[in-house]
Amino acid sequence: MDIYLQAAIAEARKGLEEGGIPIGSVLVIDGEIVGRGRNRRVQKGSAILHAEMDCLENAGRLSAAEYRRATLYSTLSPCDMCSGAILLYGIPRVVAGENRTFHGPETYLRSRNVELLVLDDPECAALMKDFIAAHPALWNEDIGV
């Protein structure tokens, strides 16, 4: 399996162990993981720390030139907020583990020239399917429903 998706899944599993929502993300530049993150709504009482946002925050302040060489991995199809962050920074490539359990604005991302690959990974989908079944209210809160 893709080593970067594997690193994102490791973040998702860490989140699950902490009692959080199991979504993980890594930012890769020139083959190197420069940031890792996981959804921390529960852990930090946060409304903005989706996995991809936490990952971008942990990667620190980067230049536009760095973002333009980056690929953002997420175990799940990025939501409106995280897609917006991808657009703000001009991150050209996104790899999502799956989009069966949640479907972000993929068409819009592509219309703004982001290359988006959805891997349909069964491990990512199983993590979310089990979590949503066990914690539907928390999941709805996380996606503004």
Place this chain on the structure above:
Amino acid sequence: MDIYLQAAIAEARKGLEEGGIPIGSVLVIDGEIVGRGRNRRVQKGSAILHAEMDCLENAGRLSAAEYRRATLYSTLSPCDMCSGAILLYGIPRVVAGENRTFHGPETYLRSRNVELLVLDDPECAALMKDFIAAHPALWNEDIGV
């Protein structure tokens, strides 16, 4: 002047005093300010704490029903990331102080049924115009340029 825009400007000025980028934001529900924020890229070394994001974070975890009664004020037209957060949470109304110094995806926000009012406030515009002239590289970093 609109008391909520005034509160957002107060946040922007606080940010400027801290050495930060002078953009402020407040979240209003049922006439009450439930969150305040300011751009904290400099102050916290943050890639995600634009004013609106800081404001949403400071407002804490809210329900979809609360967001649906909210108005988000910002001294500046919201960028792709902050617009995405507005869409994620279904915030129906946005009031921006100005869009002369930066223009977010306003057409897209409106196409997704967000009511967006731009006040063209001279104080908001002057704050940003002066800041951008003094710190162009920092400003470019903040908008991914």
